[in-house]
Amino acid sequence: MSCEDCVSRREFLGKTTLAVAGAAALAAGCGDGQFGPTTLVASTDTALSVKVASVPALATVGQLVRVGPASAYVAVKRTGAASFAAIRVICTHEGCETNIQASNIFVCPCHNSRYDSDGKVTKQPDGGGSATNLPTIAAKYDAATDTLTIG
């Protein structure tokens, strides 16, 4: 029986080893073995309305507060008696969801970028690359109804 297209055992093992080595090199990726974000949050442009009195933490000027559904929350900060700022929480490096720390900063769990309470970058990601400031979102407060509309 002839087998012109057959691969010898040695050729097969050689090709398989190359494929495995290639996959391992890809898995190493950017050095941390991680491909992009581990925690993605769906972006949304849908306006979000919040009764400010229903979120007690929003009574404190300067405190970052998570507002909105878990899958698409934003950070909100009271900036004055009747003014608020809203900031997207998705890291601008590779899109991971940042965490709001008790010290009112954003920390990205993926490569450790840090942002101040205004969303400005204070530390670039570990391992290279760069992050830019977190985007702000329009936040309009209606004192008559105590309603904050974001987006």
Ligand code: FES
């Ligand atoms: S995704 Fe890399 S630091 Fe945030």
